[in-house]
Amino acid sequence: MNLDVSDLQISIDEQESWRRVMNVTIPASIVQAEERKAAKQLASRARLKGFRKGRVPTKVIENRFGGALRQEALDKLIGSAYKEALAAQELRPISEGELEDLQYKPEEDLSFAIAFDVEPVIELARLSGFVVERPSVNISDEQVDEVLARIQEQNGVWQPLEEGKPVEKDLVSVTITRLDDGGEPVDEGREYDLVIGSGDAIPDIEASILTLETGETNDFDIAFPDDFPDESRRGDSERVRIALTARRQMDLPALDDDLAKQVGDFETLEELTTKVREDMTKEADQQADSVARSRLLDLIVEANPFDVPASMVRRYSEGIMGDVSQIPEERLTEFRDQIRPEAERAVKRILLIEQIAETQSLQATDDDIDDRVEEIAEANNTDAAKVYADLQKAGRIESLERELTEKAVFDFLFEQSEITEAPSS
Secondary structure, rough: OOOOHHHEEEEEEHHHEEEEEEEEEOOOOHHHHHHHHHHHHOOOOOOOOOOOOOOOOHHHHHHHHHHHHHHHHHHHHHHHHHHHHHHHHHHOOOOOEEEEEEEEEOOOOEEEEEEEOOOOOOOOOOOOOOEEOOOOOOOOHHHHHHHHHHHHHHOOOOOOOOOOOOOOOOOOEEEEEEEEOOOOOOOOOOOEEEEEEOOOOOOOHHHHHHOOOOOOOOEEEOOOOOOOHHHOOOOOOEEEEEEEEEEEEEEEEOOHHHHHHHHOOOHHHHHHHHHHHHHHHHHHHHHHHHHHHHHHHHHHHOOOOOOOOHHHHHHHHHHHHOOOOOOHHHHHHHHHHHEEEEEHHHHHHHHHHHHHHOOOOOOOOHHHHHHHHHHHHHHHOOOOHHHHHHHHHHHOOHHHHHHHHHHHOOOHHHHHOOEEEOOOO
């Protein structure tokens, strides 16, 4: 359907947070013409007793299907008028239109309102002159030793122990059976493997296991802690029977050159230690840069305040929450309210980065993407064409483009402000 926008009465109400309400009035003559058109189309294909197919008089159709025809005509008119009005007003909604205040009586004008959000206009008044402290990066020998200890554990072997009580870091196998008030089992019991001291079980369970010899069984009263994942069990207590069926202790390899050769392309323990420190320093640098970027972006948002559309915040929140089909509506509303401030903050950051990239012409180019693909290929000793094909297949080309654009934006912003180093702790 093509409507002449000059026949429509259109007004726009600008509301908060880039909310717009479009009010449209369609003359009665156009509505009636559309109703007659719908009746004529239906008459050409309708089958009614007493009439040949396609020969049903329009008047009969109007009398028989008047309500349905009117609804069909109104739906088409509203959709077409909304589209034409948006084009006339040069508006590009970023949310679905929500029909409000539909007013219509036969042989009178049709009026309605549609609410929607539009892309926010961001005025960048200040992008420079900020002072941001970047966390210092200082990898201690103790931190490196912790990583080397984990490498030892990852290459250790669990050795069974025939007797004795468990100690910290032992791997134990237990069977836990719930008991009723009379001390009788209420289930068949469940088997568990857990490492003592790793948080695999609640404190009372671990404390009970530590009293058992290998092969021993005993009954215990246990209480569920206040931070237990199942809120309904917090503070509850119950009696259980615990059988310690097996106990194992980690046999750690020596921290030497042989271990270094075993875990990677290293000839000596010194080479492995150097690599661990380099990786830790690189990761710490990335984290420090992330903190500095976050702090700088918060300052820029504060210096360039703007509202964000509710629909964008809602979509971001839904992305965080994922599948919520099993969550009660009351809890869902509470969760949305809790994450709304952070969601709004995140959306502001995203929009600000996009706006800076556009105004400063910092969007990643095809050449930038090709260069990054070459770097990835070289680092992984593979072909650039294969890397690109894999990224494309995984749908990650756009995310790579966003990553490069964001890096260019922050490189630009860092040049405009003073980034200081925090004192070493």
